[in-house]
Amino acid sequence: MPIHINLLAEAQAAEDLRRRDPVKRVVLLGALLVVLALFWSGMVEINAVLANQRLAGVQAEIDTHTNEYYLVQANLKKVAAANIKLAALQKLQAARFLQGNLLDALQQTVIDGVQLTRLRVDQSYVQTGGTETQTNADGHIIMGTPPIVRERIVVSLDARDFSPNLDQFGKFKDAIAAQPYFKSNLDKTNGISLTGISTPQNGPEGKPFVLFTYELHYPDKIR
Numbered sequence: 001m002p003i004h005i006n007l008l009a010e011a012q013a014a015e016d017l018r019r020r021d022p023v024k025r026v027v028l029l030g031a032l033l034v035v036l037a038l039f040w041s042g043m044v045e046i047n048a049v050l051a052n053q054r055l056a057g058v059q060a061e062i063d064t065h066t067n068e069y070y071l072v073q074a075n076l077k078k079v080a081a082a083n084i085k086l087a088a089l090q091k092l093q094a095a096r097f098l099q100g101n102l103l104d105a106l107q108q109t110v111i112d113g114v115q116l117t118r119l120r121v122d123q124s125y126v127q128t129g130g131t132e133t134q135t136n137a138d139g140h141i142i143m144g145t146p147p148i149v150r151e152r153i154v155v156s157l158d159a160r161d162f163s164p165n166l167d168q169f170g171k172f173k174d175a176i177a178a179q180p181y182f183k184s185n186l187d188k189t190n191g192i193s194l195t196g197i198s199t200p201q202n203g204p205e206g207k208p209f210v211l212f213t214y215e216l217h218y219p220d221k222i223r
Contacts, residue, residue, distance in 0.1 A: 073135055080133045084146045102155065105181035111172045113163025117211075120156040125149050148222055155216040156195075162209035166200060169212045176216070187217045 099121060106116065130147035161169045173192055176182050186192065197212040 073141075076141060077133050077135070080141065080143055084133075084144065087146075101181060105179050106157075109172065109175040109179050109182075111168055111175055113161060113168040114172045115160045115162065116157060117160055118156075118158035120158075122152075122154045122156070124152050126152070151221045153218040155218075157214045157216065158211070159214070160209050160211055162203065162207055166208065166210050169194075169197065169210070173214060176214070182216065185218060187219045190217050192216055 102121070103119075106119070126149070128148045128150075131144045133144040134142045136142060159169070159172065161167075161172075173194070176192055177186075182191070193215050195213045195215050198210050200208045200210055203209055
């Protein structure tokens, strides 16, 4: 029987051993892990970029709504201030002083021997500050208060008493006090006051007269 001798057996065994070397396997496994780590890192980076883009979009939308909110708040303040002014104007219009009523009432206070020579109406307004509409930390609107305007009306009546005894100016005051318009509208404590009376004087016809002035005080009103 022939005998076969493999002269390359030793080299083949060394090659087979080399191929089965665990170091090579470790190196290959390590390279694979590195590739996987790089892939995972790239995916994380991409997701982070996409998340930042979404965050930027959401933040822009929030900023838009925030600007709209502040605009609405500013408009609400303007509307509130306009409503306060409108209410004040309506109140002033409803309770304004009508000089026609005054003249009509004076026509009903005619006294013989007394002639009204001058009528003067002093209508003044004194304003004290109010508060502005504000928004607190919770976003609630605190309505402001309008400024207080105090209306003061004084009517001056200059007249001439040419009655025989020069004593009709007192009756003129009584007639004013009894007239319904003045009775209901003049101040209850100091409604009519005599502020001046002259000494007897002679008129062009030689008839004596005195000049006198009454002031009619209306109660102060808050407008």
